[in-house]
Amino acid sequence: MTESSRGDEPPALALQDIDKRFGATRALTSASLRVRPGTVHALLGENGAGKSTLMRVAYGMERPDAGMIRVRGAAVRLNTPADAIALGIGMVHQHFTLVPVMTVAENVALGDHGALDLQRTSAELRELSDRTGFALDPQVRVEHLSVAAQQRVEIAKALMRRARILVLDEPTAVLPPSESATLLRWLRSFADQGNAVVLITHKLGEALSVADDVTVLRRGRTVLATPAANATTASLTDAMLGSADAGEQSTRAPAGSRAEGGPAMPPVFRAERVTVVDAAGVMRVREASFVIGAGEIVGIAGVEGSGQRELLRALAGRLPIASGILERPKAVGFVPEDRHRDAVLLDRPLVENIALRGAAVRHGIIDWGAIRTHTESLMRSFDVRAAGPRAPMRTVSGGNQQKLVLARELDADGATGPRAIVVENPTRGLDVRAAAQVHARLRSIRDTGAAVALYSSDIDEVLELASRMLVVYAGSVREAAVDRDVVGRLMLGAEPRGRR
């Protein structure tokens, strides 16, 4: 506590020694967080460090296995979000929970009890806008609002329920920079009125510029809790990545057996000052230049919202580039992260799932006999366990579905020219054994000369497989060594050690 005058006041929110397990995974181990009233508190940590889980505990969405929760000094039990809301805790999730076709006022009224009085809700919203300087038109339909304005609706929902402790999960990941600054300024003034803000983020600069206090989680434990004034980018990075670990990790040899330090084989992808703009018109990748060669796995790393999603889709030919030069093979395989939605026909047989590739250009009569034979051979060579090629995709396990998708996507149509595949979170939802099989497949794909671009939100997965790394931070892409510490720092926008 830097200011002794506030030392006696009970914390607005205190989480003490929280434990939480999901099956065999320990998400939180004795994690703690003390949020003082009148402050903005940054909660930092890598993907999977337990930030979101801890805040879900604070919002009554998860019940802790052990530990104590205090709100303004009083010990409380939070069984549901309604309990948390009643205590003045509000949460703004990363993925909004709004009904697009409803107006702002309707969305805000949605969680209320009793009679629906939209006029009163609108009046209260206007009053809130005046009081907080929060521009929101109650009559506009949410689908017509920008992302930033939708986020304001989420905040307004919490404020209308008299939230005095506001938790925001990566609020700036979806915002363009100017909107981020506006939001952070607003959060600052909200806290200055005696409220409290918990800002979950992995952007260090943001944490240091706006927060009063910082708590860092690593692998489910609180490893640092300090006033922001005492913290530096370096100390926070060390806490997030674990400086001891980093030393160990960086001595490990790069996993790739082939290229070390540079592209060895002929380039398959070549990007020169490539810029990608997303559907909403926001620039996501800025002037990226790199090559990906045959026979190598190039890992792509970035915290959510950094532009890696768009970069992958541009490489896969699913998103046009706005400017620059991108040389890529005509047929690039793509394994999207949402397999069930974007990659397979769950209720159709495996054969038809194989036939899906190239469905747009095929014409006339389909030779199902040939596709069936082909499916059988792909199933054999990728070890896909299924009742047979006619079995519906739904009846096959997730790991086998993913192997079939990999087999299909690698299967370049003409069989001539370089083979290339873009892979996004390939083991999401798979158990350990299935994940290991998918990894083995990716390695053997590489060994047969294919170019592989691999992204996973689990950075360790990427580091294990990749022989080179590209790190995306705020739209810029740069090459990095296959080293946990270096990559981790670049992902956070910090410079690697020794270059500072």
Add this chain to the structure above:
Amino acid sequence: MRAASRELALAAVVVAAIGGATAALLVAIGFPVGPGLAALWTGSFGSWYAFTSATLVRAVPLMLTGSAVALAFRGGVLNIGGEGQLLVGAAAAAGVALTMPAAAGLAIPVGIAAALSAAAIGGALWAAVAAHLRVRYGVLEVISTIMLNFVALHVVSYLVRGPLQEPTRVYPQSATIADALHLPRILGAGRLHSGFVLALVLALVAGWMLRHTAAGFRLVATGESPAAAASAGGIDVRSTTTRVFLVSGALAGLAGGVEVLGVTFALYENISPGYGYTAIAVALLARLDPWLVVVTGVLFGALEAGAGAMQRDAGVPATMVAVIEAALILAVVAAQSIRSRRQAADGDSYTLPVDA
């Protein structure tokens, strides 16, 4: 062959269920069961004449609209507008047939072909309205197609009192179309006309397209998962969806044209007793397979024909058969969803990611 015997068993269950449900309903509303069921049977399958002139004649529009619905549903288009497309097709066929120069007697096949083409184009254009609303503005076709049914009904109502009204201007119907343009009857099959052959061939072709052609596969993939069709298959989902609307509308429109040229020979307000709606039941019972639509189309044709006979001979209200049809659909839909849920429960080891 186990699949085939399972199909046969299912068919037997369906027929038994119809008989049982009808008997139960007859008891419930206080009609003698024996004469009622007897009339249902004699009016539908009881004689060659009943089978061809009543059952199959009614099966023709049901097979066409049933195929239209099956194709649409498979392609992810919930076309509830078969009725409206049928009415527009009927009006278009009548319009062309009535304005055809009388001297065209030389080229009867050309005249018939022109009228039927007009019917198909009319139905497709009617569906195109809903297609445009869906693809361009995201309007749900369940809403737009059902609304267009009412519009079509009123368009026909206007036509038979206005531009297409018969010359004496007394009755709300069109003049009778020239004999030369009637669809030829099938020899030895009573009132059954050659539209039956057309419906049969089109249903078989539609089923074959779905199974064996690239275009059919694009339709199935788009209907199954538009996101996967676009992402993994590179399929242009919008254009595929539009085509599904057009083909489905054309088939339903053709049903209207065939009715006019083969059965009514004029345009009336209530030319269809709701074939476009019954088609949904026909298609669902056929599990959206146009080949099976041939069978279920005949089954529902028999129900319609038998209902008429029951009313005539046993005094049982024909609406009772509508109740049975509805119960049948509910049973089939329930059975299908139970089956697919059981399939989903088997061996699906997909686990939710733990997001920390």
